[in-house]
Amino acid sequence: MSQSMLETKKLCKTFGGLVALDNLDLAIEAGRITAIIGPNGAGKTTLFNLVAGVYPVSKGEILFRGTPLNNMATHKRTAMGIARTFQNVLLFGNMTALENVMTGQHVRSQYGFFEAALRLPKAHREEETVSLKATKYLNLVGLGMYAQQNALDLPLGQQKLLTIARALATEPHFLMLDEPGAGLNTLEKRALGDLVRRIRDMGISVLLVEHDMDLVMGLAERVVVLDSGQKIAEGTAAEIQRNQRVIAAYLGEEEEVE
């Protein structure tokens, strides 16, 4: 039986009176592609933000490879192997594509102000490794030839791939992709699917939030459905497609649809 990468136990998040996540019990298996789907406001992005540590948990627990995360700072979670991309891309517009990915190597290198200021050999050595690795990740997502372009000069599809390369550069065990397919055309989506499978084959567990059902059903080995902060279904893509509660949540109750 495979160990779970991420576990949540009775996880709750409220914003004022609004309940975004309601007693969510979840276990994400290692080495798989898991998708979270659900209508708008179901709590998908909230779950991402709680796992990443953007805001604190209201109640309950998050375990990452068995370690409780509850009060850990975001940057420490990244060092432990959690990486993410953002729905609204958030690339660094003041850097080239390569520099964006190099920034992802931050937690995997150590040298600081002092070594940099005096250009000590340690800085040189680390900088070389960082740049080599960043180039590797840039090539992995197929953006090698755009290394020296400003990140925001790339078209949206490539910007999305660049954020994935940047996240991969943190050398994670667990990668969360927030709507990676949004705004991509069919061809780009197919390439994205191939990339996500290759990332999985590198031994990285992938969790994605996605609205494009074709992409999700073709890609995810496991699908979790959220609605109003609760888990209403979990299973393989085929199981989910037949699940009456899921159909109801997406299309409304059957009577109403006629």
Added chain:
Amino acid sequence: MFVRMQSKAGYLIAAALIVLLLLIPFDWFLVRYTTLMIFIGINTMVTVGLCLLMGYTGQVSLGQAAFFGMGAYFSAILSKSYDVNPWLAMLIGAIATGAFAYVIGYPIFRLRGNYLAMATLGLGIIMYILFRQLSQYTGGPDGMAGIPYLCIGGFDFDTKFRRYFLVWFFCLAILLVSQNIVRSRAGRALRAIHGSEAAADSLGINVAQFKVKIFVLSAVYASLAGSLFVHHLRFVSPQPFDFIASVMIVVMAVIGGLASIWGAIFGAATVRILSDELLLQFGSWDVIIYGLILMLVMIFMPQGLFVGLKEAYERLRLKYTQRGAEP
């Protein structure tokens, strides 16, 4: 090939500027501008710290004159009233100012944008009041005179000629160090914070810590500049560290180019040359002309003089090569 030519020209221009810098204080050259250049060097040191903080990290500070003043008063008081070796006084000043910036940095950088600007503004005003009111140490509004010169062994920095090289040695060292930082892992972290704090955070960058660290570095730069300032003038009073001084540092940083290290020299030079030399003949109209010039620079070179001039040079070069190729 093109790129090679370009950088070659860049090196030539840089080399020419450095030679010019080295020759300025000689009698047969521009000796009359020695004092002006000393002030430009000192201002550059403060400005480059603000460029790192504002231009690279995206954090506003309207209180840099506080740190400039702290360095100045630490050096003045320790070396004059307590007979501490001026170099040691300078070091103590830099360490104390850095420690002070570290302590106030954590609470102050919980604020963002306008609120951060307000807080740093308050810091500048409070320090200015302290310089004025702690008169048993600082000499109050009248200031204190008779501060000793810096010296190494038996070599006194008692002439402008010597102090010119001292100041520019420090200034160029700071510029070089800053340049190295900007092009490093730490520099990328700073730019990432400017680009998107949420994304920087998600990549494992300790945002709060980096903001404080760069704030401390900018404070240390300003403190060193303040020490050199009082050992040059041999006199200190609160006036050069008031609110207007903080604003002038921001103006220098913006004019030179916020996101360029070497632009700091251009910013400091422009402001000093305008206010100390060129505009004197306009009498009380100088402020208006000064304002107009600043506006024009910002309209036509929004990224500052350094980037602006570089782009203008590129355009000119392109125009001439095209004209040569046409017939």
